[in-house]
Amino acid sequence: GAVVSQHPSRVICKSGTSVKIECRSLDFQATTMFWYRQFPKQSLMLMATSNEGSKATYEQGVEKDKFLINHASLTLSTLTVTSAHPEDSSFYICSATAPGLGTDTQYFGPGTRLTVL
Amino acid sequence: GESVGLHLPTLSVQEGDNSIINCAYSNSASDYFIWYKQESGKGPQFIIDIRSNMDKRQGQRVTVLLNKTVKHLSLQIAATQPGDSAVYFCAENTAGYALNFGKGTSLLVTP
Numbered sequence: 001g002a003v004v005s006q007h008p009s010r011v012i013c014k015s016g017t018s019v020k021i022e023c024r025s026l027d028f029q030a031t032t033m034f035w036y037r038q039f040p041k042q043s044l045m046l047m048a049t050s051n052e053g054s055k056a057t058y059e060q061g062v063e064k065d066k067f068l069i070n071h072a073s074l075t076l077s078t079l080t081v082t083s084a085h086p087e088d089s090s091f092y093i094c095s096a097t098a099p100g101l102g103t104d105t106q107y108f109g110p111g112t113r114l115t116v117l
Numbered sequence: 118g119e120s121v122g123l124h125l126p127t128l129s130v131q132e133g134d135n136s137i138i139n140c141a142y143s144n145s146a147s148d149y150f151i152w153y154k155q156e157s158g159k160g161p162q163f164i165i166d167i168r169s170n171m172d173k174r175q176g177q178r179v180t181v182l183l184n185k186t187v188k189h190l191s192l193q194i195a196a197t198q199p200g201d202s203a204v205y206f207c208a209e210n211t212a213g214y215a216l217n218f219g220k221g222t223s224l225l226v227t228p
Contacts, residue, residue, distance in 0.1 A: 006160075034215065043206060043218045044161065093160050095216075106216060108153075108160040 003027055004096050006109035013084055014117055021079045021112045023094030029074035030096035034106065035067075038091040050077050084116045129225045136194040138222045140207035143188060149210040152181060152192045155221075156203045164192070164205075194224075202226045 003026040013019050023033055032051050036044040048069050050056040056069035068080040077096075081088055091113055095106040130136045142150070148169040153161035167174045167181045167190075174181050180193040190207050204223050208216040 004160075043220050044216075046215055046217075049215055091158075095160075105163070105166070106151075107163070111158070111160045113158070 002105075002107045004030075004094065004107050004109040006092075006094060006112050008112060009110060010113045010115075012115045012117065015085055016083055018080055018082045019084055019114060021081075021092055021094075021114075023077045023079070023096070023109055025075045025096045025098075025107075028096075028098050030077075030098050031074065032097050033071055033077040034095045034097075035069060035077075035079050036093045036095070038093060038111075044093060047079075081114065084114070086116045089114055089116045126220070127223045127225070129227060130197050132197060132199060132226055132228050134197055136192075136197045136201070136224060136226075138192045138194075138205050138207075138224065140190040140192075140219050141188060142190060142207075142209050142219075144209060144211055144217075145185075145188065147209040147211045150181070150183060150190050151208045151210070151216070152179075152190075153206045153208060153218075154201075154203045155206060161206060197224075197226050199226050199228065 005024045007022045011019055034049055035047045037047050038044045046059050047062045048056045048058045050069050050071040052071050052074050058064045066082055071077040091111050093111040095108045097106045151166040152164040154164050155161045165176045165179050165181045167183050172183050178195045182191045202225055204221045206221045207219045210216055
């Protein structure tokens with residue numbers, strides 16, 4: 001149980017285009033989802049916290065107009081990287097949690113590798 | 118700001134030996150700690166967790182020790198196997214559900 005999926009697993013796009021990444025909780029309802037970014041050989045950095053039906057809370061330094069997050073249902077959150085540039089190339093990972101699973105436990109998706117040319 | 122850090126960025130052990138990965142945290146308000154394993158190109162995989170009201174917790178081949186006095190966390194892996202080779206992160210939880218990750222330790226198991 002507690003499986004989180006992401007789609008796509010890899011995406012390559014041209015500079016200036018937008019990319020949407022989906023995060024789904026497959027067998028549970030996720031009241032809260034988190035988006036992280038990870039650069040090579042570095043740790044995970046929290047970008048934003050997303051609660052179903054409300055606006056995402058962004059971490060300091062993360063542009064909310066560039067990284068659009070939508071959490072429209074209890075099983076799906078999307079991250080859209082708008083007007084992507086090469087410096088946005090990174091590994092994007094989502095996680096999900098729900099009270100029924102244990103309030104502090106986060107389950108992570110497999111990640112999405114974004115490469116911006 | 119406060120952060121979670123690791124003492125050793127890389128650790129090389131022989132197959133069959135025990136591994137110890139250390140982590141220091143600075144936020145005394147942290148009440149929940151987790152160890153994750155991350156293989157190349159994959160998301161973090163939950164290994165074991167511990168709450169601040171405990172000082173030791175054991176799982177299958179893994180043990181987590183928490184020393185709140187010196188704000189230190191460790192992960193012990195018994196009889197390390199090649200499949201244990203990965204990057205290991207400690208993470209702490211203080212306010213709500215957001216996790217603060219440490220820098221990571223790369224564990225390399227040699228035959």
